[in-house]
Structures are given as C-alpha cells and as structure tokens.
Amino acid sequence: MTTLFDPVTLGAIPAANRIAMAPLTRNRSPGAVPGALVADYYAQRASAGLIITEGTAITHQGQGYADVPGLYAPEQLAGWRRVTDRVHDKGGRIVTQLWHVGRVSHDTLQPAGASPVAPSAVSAQAKTYLVNADGSGSFAETSAPRALDLSEIPGILDDYRRAAKAAVEEAGFDGVEIHGANGYLVDQFLRAGSNRRTDAYGGSIENRARFLFEVVDAVTEGAGRGRVGIRLSPVTPANDASDPEPQPLFEHVARGLGSRGLAYVHVIEGATGGPRDYRQGARDFDYAAFKTAYRDAGGEGAWMLNNGYDAELAKRAVESGAADLVAFGRLFIANPDLVERLKKGLPLNEPDRKTFYGGGEKGYTDYPFAA
Template sequence: MTTLFDPLQAGDLALANRIVMAPLTRNRSPNAVPGDLSVTYYGQRATAGLIVTEATAISHQGQGYADVPGLYGADQLAGWKRVTDAVHRAGGKIVVQLWHVGRISHVSLQPGGGKPVAPSAIRANSKTFLVRPDGSGEFAETSEPRALDAAEIPGIVDDFRRAAKAAIEEAGFDGVEIHGANGYLVDQFLRSGTNHRTDDYGGSIENRTRFLFEVVDAVAGAVGAGRTGIRLSPVTPANDTSDANPQPLFNHVVEGLGRRSLAYIHIVEGATGGARDFSQGDRPFDYAELKATYHKAGGRGAWLVNNGYDKELAEKAVADGKADLVAFGKLFIANPDLVSRLKRNAELNAPDKATFYGGDARGYTDYPTAA
C-alpha cells in the first residue's frame, strides 16, 4: 500500500516523500526581496517531499500585497538563490509559485500608482495587505482595475516565461508552479464572474481558457514541462471569484493539461482555507471526474490535493489512489519538522494566527521541533 512517506517521481522532480509544503503568503520580504528570515524559514522545512514557495510576483504589475517577494529584479533572484541553496543543502526540493494578482491589488503597489489590470474592469469585493509608514500592517480594499487590452496580453505571458526561466537558471529552483487559483489573474480569465470579455479571451470556455494555456505553453517551453506544475481551485470563492458552471470549465482545463506532460496538477478542493465540500454551479463539484478526465486525456503528472488535510485524510487519499501528493499549509507554518511528526504521530504545534502576515521571526522561524 502506498504511504505518505514513499518516494515519487513527479515529472523531472524526484521527491523523497509525498508530503508537500503548500504555498503560504507571509509578507516578510521587504522591497520584494527574500532575506535572512526566508532562508531560515524554508531551510527548516526542507524535509518536505516538495516545498512550493509563497506566491511570488512575476513583475511589478503582478504585485498585490506589501512585502511579498518577486522574481523580476536581480536582488530578488539573489535572495531566492540563498533560499534554494539552503533547501538543497538540507536535501530538499523547492519550486517557486509564479504569481500575477490581476485585480487583487492596490494603486499604491502598482507601477506609477496605476490601476491594477484584469480581464474586465470589475472591482473585487476583497482586500489586500498594505504596510503603514510605521511598519505595521493593515488590510485595505482592493482598487478598481482596468481591463487589459488584447495587445497587452502577450507581454504578460512573456513575463511568466521570463520569470520561470530566471527562477531556474538564476535563482536555482527545481521547478515552477503557475498560480492559476484563488481569484488571481489566470483564474480571473477562467471564471464567468470575472471575465466579461467579448474578444478571443472571453465568452466560451475555449476562449476563457486561452490565457491559461498560453501561459502554460510559454513556461513549459522555457523550463521544460517536467519542471512545471500548476495550481487550480475549481470552486473557491476566494477574492470574489465565481463561475456559473465550473465542472465543464475545469474538465476542459485538465483535458488540455493532460496533453502537456506537466510535472503535477495542484488542486484546491472546496473553498480555499474553508469548507472542503463548498461548491458553485448547479451540482456539487466532482473531483473524481476531474482526475479521470485528466488521465483520459493522457495526463501522467502527479495529482496533488490541498485544503484542510490532516494525517488521516492524507493517508487515505494516497492509499486509495485519490492523490499522489498532499499539501499541508497551516500545519507546516507551526511545525517545521512536520514530516517527522506525522511519521512518529508526535504532537503538533498550533499556529499563531496573529503572526501569519507580516512581522519578524515570531511565528515564522521560532516554532520548536519535536524532541
């Protein structure tokens, strides 16, 4: 019987176990540069079969929250190289999550104070994280976006490509994960609630998925499909996103991905950080159908599941063949030695929610390991 602690080959990624550290925004990279704290934080968690970094902006335009890291400047890439070196010294594997937030931003974070961009000029009923002059953090309403002109879209696709290439060649990552989930730019193009375009990027499912496939092809072409993963969240309402009929939409997405030989597909089940049985549309979302559609299309990449998994649920998912990999978020925040704790059934530290976003070492690198 397959267990969480068995090795797995995911595309070009040879993983020591099936426990994945989920991407977790922590807002501790001033000026978008990962520093000493990030080096320690990720190095502490290198026993994960795979670390997926916090979402990392591919461009200044792609930034949506204060003090999150980037991949578009030399100092940012150098900071990440120190992180990947630390993880590799500890025997781990790490991929970076490529992020463009789209409309989930604020004018104070955008180049020249401009409006955030989106498929359509629809303001999100959501908030972003800003830093006050005194260094304290606050959540603020997102700014009104402007709709992207079709002529701008190839440039953003190229930003994904360039960021992926730099992540591998300059920052030393083992691979990349395209952030196609949680109501950010790629997801905004997918969903009928956020995409009201009438050109080749809007309307039909084929048109609304066009941007995603262009990004995937650009990234995989730059770094190799075997080093490329993607994260999807078929029904999450995160960041005020919705779709009237998500099952055929995401079936079409994974059918296309199945023909592209990616390393893995990362699925957020239900509402991100909330109910696993949350759904949208006229019927409950069928994740088994989604996975079967992927495999029927020829998909052989690892199937990675996420959202509210504990050890019992994760063990069952892997043993039953529902998943090849399971991602843990909050448990990894509080337990740098999570793999060892799960293996030994050791007691788990509880995360301090007050320290999730922004701050210093407290609640970031000071959680104890088990004796």
C-alpha cells in the same frame, strides 16, 4: 501499498515523500527581496517532499500585497538563490509559485500608482495587505482595475516565460508552479464572474481557458517540460472568484493540460482555507471526474490535493490512489518538522494566527522542533 512517506517523482523532480508544503503568503520580504530570515524559514522545512514557495510576483505589475517576494529583479533572484541553496543543502526540493494577482491589488503597490489590470474592469470584492507609514500592516479594499488591452497579453506571457526561466536557471529552483487558483489573474480569465470580454479571451469556455493554456506553454518554454506544475481551485470563492458552471469549465481545462507535460496538478478542494464541501453552481463538483478528464487526455503529472487535510485524511487519500501527494499549509507554519511528526504520530504545534502576515521571526522561524 503506497504510503504518505514513500518517494514519488513529479515529472523531472524527485521527492523523498508525498508531503508537500503548500504556498503560504507571509509578507516578510521587504522590497520584494527574500532575505536571510526567509532562507531560514524554508530551510527549516526542507524535509517536505516538495516545498512550494509563497506566491512570487513575476513583475511589479503582478504584485498584489506588501512585502511579498518577486522574480523580476537581480536582487530578488539572488535572494531566492540563497533560499534554494539552503534547501538543497538539506536534501530538499523546492519550486516557486509564479504569481500575477491581476485585479487583487492596490494602486499604491503598482508601478507609478497605476490601476491593477484584469480581464475586465470588474472590481474584486476582496482585500489586500498594505504596510502603513508607521511600519504596521493592515488590510484594505482592492483598487478598481482596468481591462487589459488585447495587445498587452503577449507581453504578460513573455513575463511568465522570463520569470520561469530565471527561477530555474538563476534562482536555482527545481521547477515552478503556476498560480491558476484563488481568484488571481489566470483564474480571473477562467471565470465568468470576472471575465466579461467579448474577444478571443472571453465568452465561451474555450475562449476563457485560452489564457491559461498560453501561460502554461510560455512557462514550459521557460522552465522546461517536467518542471512545471499548476494550482487550480475549481469552486473556491476566494478573492471574489465565481462561475456558475465550474464542472464543464475545469474538465475542459483538465483535458487541455493532459498533453502539456506537467510535473503535477495541484487541486484545492472546496473553499480555500474553508469548507471542503463548498459548492459553486447547481451541483457538487466531481473531483474524480476532473482527475479522470486529465488522465484520459494523456496527463501523467502527479495529482496533488490540498485543503483541510490532517494526517489520517492524507494517508487515506494516498493509500487509495486518490492523490499522489498531499499539500499541507497551516500545519507547516507551526511545525517545521511536520514530516517527522506525522510519521511518528507526535503532537503538533498550534499556529499563531496573529503572526501569519508580516513581522519578523516570531511566528515564522521560532516554532519548536520535536525533541
């Protein structure tokens, strides 16, 4: 019987166990450059089978929150190289999450104070994190976006391709994960609530999914087959994401991903950080049918599940074959040695929510390891 602690291969990436560290925005990279503290944080958690970094902006335009890292400047890539070297020195595997936030941004975070971009000029009923003049952090309403012109889309695809290539070849990552979830740019194109376009990228399911498939192809060209994963959240309302018929939409996405040589598909069940049984549309989402659509289309990538998992739920998911591996978020914030604690049934540290976003080592690198 396969267990949570058995090794697994994700495309071209070998993992020592089936426990993944989920991407977690922590806002500790001033100037979008990951520093020594960030390297300490990830190195502490290198026993995870796979670390997925916090969302990392592919361009300045893709930035949506203060003090989150980027992949578009030499100093950012050099900072990430220090992180990946530390993780690899401890025997870990690490991929970075490629992030373009689209409309979930603020004009003060954009180049020259420009408006954020989106599939359509529809504001997100959401908030972003800003750093105030006195250095404190606070949340603010997102700025109104402008709709992307059709001629701009190839340039964004080039940004994804370049960032993926730089992540693997210069920053030393084992692969990349496309952030296609939680109401950010790729997800905005998918969903009818945020995509009101009438051109080849809007209207039908096939048109709304076009951008996602083009991003996957561009990123695969940059990083290589077997080194690309994608994160999807079929029903989450995060960042004002909505669609009246998520089942046919995401089954179409799953079938289109089947032939694209992905390392893994990372699925958020329910509302991100909330109820696992959250519903959008008239019926419950059928996650088994979603997975079947991917497998029937030839998809061989590992199947990763996420959202509200504890040790027992994760063990059952892997042992039953529902998941090849499980991603943990907040538990990894407070437990750098989570793998050992789960394996030995040790007590878990409780995370300090007040330190989730911004700050220094407190609530970041000072959580104790088990004796």
